[in-house]
Amino acid sequence: MSDKFQRDLLRGSLDLMVLSVLAGGKRYGYLIQKQVREASGARVDLPAGTLYPLLHRLEDDGLVRSSWDDKTGRQRKWYELTAAGRKRLSAQAQEWADYAACIRQLLAVAQVHPRVT
Amino acid sequence: MSDREFENYLALLSSLLRLDCKQRASIADELRAHLEDRLEELLARGVSHDDAVRQALAEFGDAAGLAGQFGAISMNRKRRWLMRLTTFSVAATLLFTAGLAIFWPGRNAAPGSAAAVAQVPQPAPVEKQKEPVKVPRNAAKTAAAVIEERLNQQTTIDMVEMPLKDVVLYLAETHKLPIVLKRKQLEEASISLDTPVTKSLHGIRLAAALDIILEDLNLSYYTTEVLHITTPADAQTRTEVRIYDCRDILAMPAPGNAAGAAGIGAPGGVGSADGGFGGAGGFGGGFGPGPMNEHDQRAARLMNIITTNIDQLSWSTVQVQQPGNGSISEYNGQIVVTQTAQTHNKIEHVLNMLRESAGLEVPSAGKVVR
Numbered sequence: 001m002s003d004k005f006q007r008d009l010l011r012g013s014l015d016l017m018v019l020s021v022l023a024g025g026k027r028y029g030y031l032i033q034k035q036v037r038e039a040s041g042a043r044v045d046l047p048a049g050t051l052y053p054l055l056h057r058l059e060d061d062g063l064v065r066s067s068w069d070d071k072t073g074r075q076r077k078w079y080e081l082t083a084a085g086r087k088r089l090s091a092q093a094q095e096w097a098d099y100a101a102c103i104r105q106l107l108a109v110a111q112v113h114p115r116v117t
Numbered sequence: 118m119s120d121r122e123f124e125n126y127l128a129l130l131s132s133l134l135r136l137d138c139k140q141r142a143s144i145a146d147e148l149r150a151h152l153e154d155r156l157e158e159l160l161a162r163g164v165s166h167d168d169a170v171r172q173a174l175a176e177f178g179d180a181a182g183l184a185g186q187f188g189a190i191s192m193n194r195k196r197r198w199l200m201r202l203t204t205f206s207v208a209a210t211l212l213f214t215a216g217l218a219i220f221w222p223g224r225n226a227a228p229g230s231a232a233a234v235a236q237v238p239q240p241a242p243v244e245k246q247k248e249p250v251k252v253p254r255n256a257a258k259t260a261a262a263v264i265e266e267r268l269n270q271q272t273t274i275d276m277v278e279m280p281l282k283d284v285v286l287y288l289a290e291t292h293k294l295p296i297v298l299k300r301k302q303l304e305e306a307s308i309s310l311d312t313p314v315t316k317s318l319h320g321i322r323l324a325a326a327l328d329i330i331l332e333d334l335n336l337s338y339y340t341t342e343v344l345h346i347t348t349p350a351d352a353q354t355r356t357e358v359r360i361y362d363c364r365d366i367l368a369m370p371a372p373g374n375a376a377g378a379a380g381i382g383a384p385g386g387v388g389s390a391d392g393g394f395g396g397a398g399g400f401g402g403g404f405g406p407g408p409m410n411e412h413d414q415r416a417a418r419l420m421n422i423i424t425t426n427i428d429q430l431s432w433s434t435v436q437v438q439q440p441g442n443g444s445i446s447e448y449n450g451q452i453v454v455t456q457t458a459q460t461h462n463k464i465e466h467v468l469n470m471l472r473e474s475a476g477l478e479v480p481s482a483g484k485v486v487r
Contacts, residue, residue, distance in 0.1 A: 052187075056187060076147075
């Protein structure tokens with residue numbers, strides 16, 4: 001397993017990661033964190049101190065909405081995507097795909113061929 | 118199940134959040150659920166309880182930083198609102214102006230409207246420019262005066278085993294007061310920055326709260342541009358001269374006119390005066406030759422009140438093994454005191470209490486000259 005991703009690389013994509021996880025349905029903070037960690041093979045660690053302010057910002061921007069629920073045995077704040085959040089997710093996903101394609105193109109020109117995982 | 122360390126962290130965080138109660142409680146509840154989930158998971162993995170608690174907290178980072186992040190979000194929210202409001206008011210002004218232009222009576226409707234549109238919106242930006250100018254003028258109050266003011270603010274403290282450094286952080290944040298813990302002095306006195314503090318104080322002045330907290334730890338403070346927390350020995354060397362303008366107190370009407378004036382009233386005042394302040398008469402000797410006039414007698418009594426009631430052992434006149442560095446003298450109703458900041462604060466407080474009980478106007482800081 002390779003090392004963790006560089007911070008700079010992550011910075012611009014944390015929102016996208018959280019939005020993608022929420023595309024799978026309602027989640028609370030702890031679950032979101034866990035899912036990001038698992039999906040990335042532990043290469044992305046979203047610290048709690050970063051995650052919660054991020055969630056609150058997304059909520060403020062109207063991209064997610066929250067509700068309290070204790071049906072899991074503990075009073076938890078659940079987040080889900082709003083329509084605007086869904087829109088943002090697909091827009092950002094497109095942007096990422098374009099960006100990745102662009103980088104791939106440049107690397108091909110440079111004759112660098114990274115292993116594709 | 119919730120760990121006390123979690124509660125301490127959440128309490129500190131809440132206290133640092135400049136949000137309303139409901140929002141704070143909501144954030145604390147959300148983070149508590151996370152901490153408990155994390156704790157359970159770590160315990161299940163065989164991590165010791167203490168390590169698990171520590172790790173769970175570490176993942177949130179320090180409370181001040183986190184509070185800052187949440188605060189920035191709510192600031193953005195407010196800013197957006199303000200922008201909306203400003204946009205609205207600008208639009209309203211323009212509309213109003215346009216309306217004015219259209220309905221403005223007069224023969225030359227066309228040029229008149231042009232002039233109105235050009236001129237009327239102007240007062241708004243001009244006023245806006247004035248505001249920032251006003252602020253620095255207020256802020257021109259010296260840093261020291263600001264600290265004095267903050268020390269006189271009311272404070273509420275509810276802390277259970279909170280580490281000293283977090284207590285300081287809390288006070289610094291809530292009172293917008295720069296506080297420095299002098300690590301070297303504290304180390305030398307072997308007082309840990311993590312010394313737990315348990316205190317519940319409500320509605321008292323910050324200065325008094327600091328006195329109470331620091332006294333327990335055998336610590337003290339002095340102020341410069343910032344407030345330094347240090348050992349009493351170190352603080353004792355940091356004396357400063359302040360001049361208290363006491364002309365109002367010394368000119369108080371003689372007893373009989375105002376009951377509260379008894380404290381320093383003319384010689385032979387109401388019985389409670391001497392009883393209360395303990396033998397005011399004995400102080401006279403050192404003050405100039407010849408019999409004292411009434412002003413000098415009053416001044417001597419006032420100074421006696423200060424030296425016998427406030428930090429008795431800190432004055433150089435006191436007959437003990439190690440007299441302090443404090444000194445006090447009077448000139449034309451101005452009392453000149455060399456003392457530590459902590460003692461100065463008490464003096465100011467006592468003088469203001471005297472003023473209050475005598476029905477004099479209590480200055481809003483500033484009568485004390487440095």
